[in-house]
Amino acid sequence: MNLCDRATIARICKKYGFQASKGLGQNFLIDPAVPRRIAETVPEGYGALEIGPGLGCLTVELARRAAKVAAVELDRALLPVLAETVPQQNVTVVHGDFMKLSVPELLAEHLPGLPVAVAANLPYYITTPIVMKLLESPVEQVTVMVQKEVAERLCAPPGGDESGAITLAVAWRAKAEYLFEVPAASFWPAPKVDSAVVKLTLREPPVAVQDEALMFRLVKAGFAQRRKTLTNALKSAGYDPATAAFLPAGIRAERLTLAQWAALADAYCAAQA
Numbered sequence: 588m589n590l591c592d593r594a595t596i597a598r599i600c601k602k603y604g605f606q607a608s609k610g611l612g613q614n615f616l617i618d619p620a621v622p623r624r625i626a627e628t629v630p631e632g633y634g635a636l637e638i639g640p641g642l643g644c645l646t647v648e649l650a651r652r653a654a655k656v657a658a659v660e661l662d663r664a665l666l667p668v669l670a671e672t673v674p675q676q677n678v679t680v681v682h683g684d685f686m687k688l689s690v691p692e693l694l695a696e697h698l699p700g701l702p703v704a705v706a707a708n709l710p711y712y713i714t715t716p717i718v719m720k721l722l723e724s725p726v727e728q729v730t731v732m733v734q735k736e737v738a739e740r741l742c743a744p745p746g747g748d749e750s751g752a753i754t755l756a757v758a759w760r761a762k763a764e765y766l767f768e769v770p771a772a773s774f775w776p777a778p779k780v781d782s783a784v785v786k787l788t789l790r791e792p793p794v795a796v797q798d799e800a801l802m803f804r805l806v807k808a809g810f811a812q813r814r815k816t817l818t819n820a821l822k823s824a825g826y827d828p829a830t831a832a833f834l835p836a837g838i839r840a841e842r843l844t845l846a847q848w849a850a851l852a853d854a855y856c857a858a859q860a
Contacts, residue, residue: 809840
C-alpha cells in the first residue's frame with residue numbers, strides 16, 4: 588500500500604470518513620522519498636518513537652528499519668486507520684497527547700531496553716514545546732520535519748542573526764544538522780510554507796555552568812524583548828543589569844554565545860553568594 592499516493596489517501600479517508608484537521612496541523616505527504624529519508628536516519632536495531640503518525644507513511648518506513656516502533660497519535664479517528672495501514676508485529680500505536688505523557692514511562696513500556704531515536708513530522712503549531720520536551724528526554728537522537736524557518740532557527744549558531752531561545756536550548760543539549768528541505772508541494776493539501784528536516788544528536792552540554800536553570804531563565808528574559816539591549820531586557824525582568832556589565836555595551840540577546848550565557852549565569856550566581 589503506497590500511503591503517499593493521493594488516490595490511496597483519498598480511498599482511506601473515504602473508507603473511514605476521515606478529514607484532515609487544520610487545527611491539528613494534518614497534511615498528507617505525497618512524496619514517498621521524504622518518509623524514507625527520515626527513517627534512514629534511525630540506526631538499525633534502535634527503537635523508534637514517532638509523534639503524530641497520521642496515516643502511517645513514516646511509520647511503515649520506520650517499521651522496516653527499527654527493532655520496534657511506538658507511534659503516539661492524538662487523533663482518535665486515526666486509530667482504526669493505523670490498525671489497517673501499519674505493520675502490527677513491531678509497531679505499537681499509543682493514543683494520547685504527547686505533551687501530557689511521561690516519555691521515560693512511554694519508552695519503558697513500549698521500547699524497553701532499546702536505544703531510542705525519535706522520527707516525526709511535527710505539527711507547526713506545537714513544534715517548539717515538543718522539541719523542548721524531547722531535549723530533556725532519555726533518547727539519543729531526534730529527527731523531525733518542521734517549518735523551514737523553524738529548522739533554520741534550530742540549526743543556527745548561537746550568536747548569529749537567526750539565534751533564538753530555542754537555538755540556545757538545542758545547542759546546549761544537542762548537535763544540530765540541517766538535512767534537507769521539503770517543499771510545500773510534497774504535501775496534500777499543500778501548506779503555505781516549505782518544511783525542512785533536521786537531526787538533533789543529544790549530548791552533554793559543551794560548556795560548564797553553575798546553575799543551568801538560572802541560565803535559561805536569563806535566556807528567556809533576554810529574548811522576551813528582543814528589540815532591547817540585553818541589559819535593558821534583564822532589567823525589565825527584575826535582574827540587576829550591572830551584573831552583565833562585563834559584556835560588550837549594547838549587545839542584544841541573540842548575539843551571545845553559549846559560553847557568554849554561561850558566564851552571565853555564573854556572574855549572577857557569584858553576585859547572589
